[in-house]
Amino acid sequence: MNITHTELDLRERGAIEDMLNAKGPVTRIAAEIGRHRSTVYREIKRNYFDDDELPYMNGYxxxxxxxxxxxxxxxxxxxxxxEELRAYVIAQLTISWTPEQIADPLAYNDLSDRVIHETIYAYVYSAESQSE
Structure with a gap:
């Protein structure tokens, strides 16, 4: 069984909002959008707007x-x-360093930010990298 992590999209979030406004239970919302109820609970908790000064605006x-x-x-x-970290990574890739070599803390110059090789690979294959 191959389970792939997919994030909620705008359509699903809109459906959550509509069903919450209609006072629908989270289990029904989850079933309607084809997600596990814990996913919906986390989404609501993470993005619920709550303001003591504007209580009429509270909601998802x-x-x-x-x-x-x-x-x-x-x-x-x-x-x-x-930008400085990106320039360093690109410079090292240009001289044929591997992402593992670039990520090695001993190879770092005096940059205070660290990067792991998975981040470098993700950047190399990203749309942002292709546009440079």
Whole structure:
């Protein structure tokens, strides 16, 4: 059995929002979108808006949850965010270093940020890398 991790998409998040607004139980929401109930519970907990000053605005908003999820991907991609580190990695790849050699802490110059070889491989095969 091959289980692949797939993140919720905007359609699923919109369905969660609609069914929560209709007071649908989480188990039914999960069944409707084809996800495990724990996935839906985590999604709601992670992206539920709660404000004491604006209690009428409290709730789950699918579009905002999608925007947050997209932003988290960018934050996680260290080589997209950190220009100096990216330049170092690209320079080392250009002189035929492997991602494992680049990730070796002993090979580092004086960069304070570290990167693991899996991150380098992910960057090399990403759309961002292809555009450079």
């Amino acid at each position: 908003y699918g579009m905002i949850a999608q925007r947050e999820a997209s932003g988290q991907h960018t934050r996680r991609r260290k080589l997209i965010r950190l």
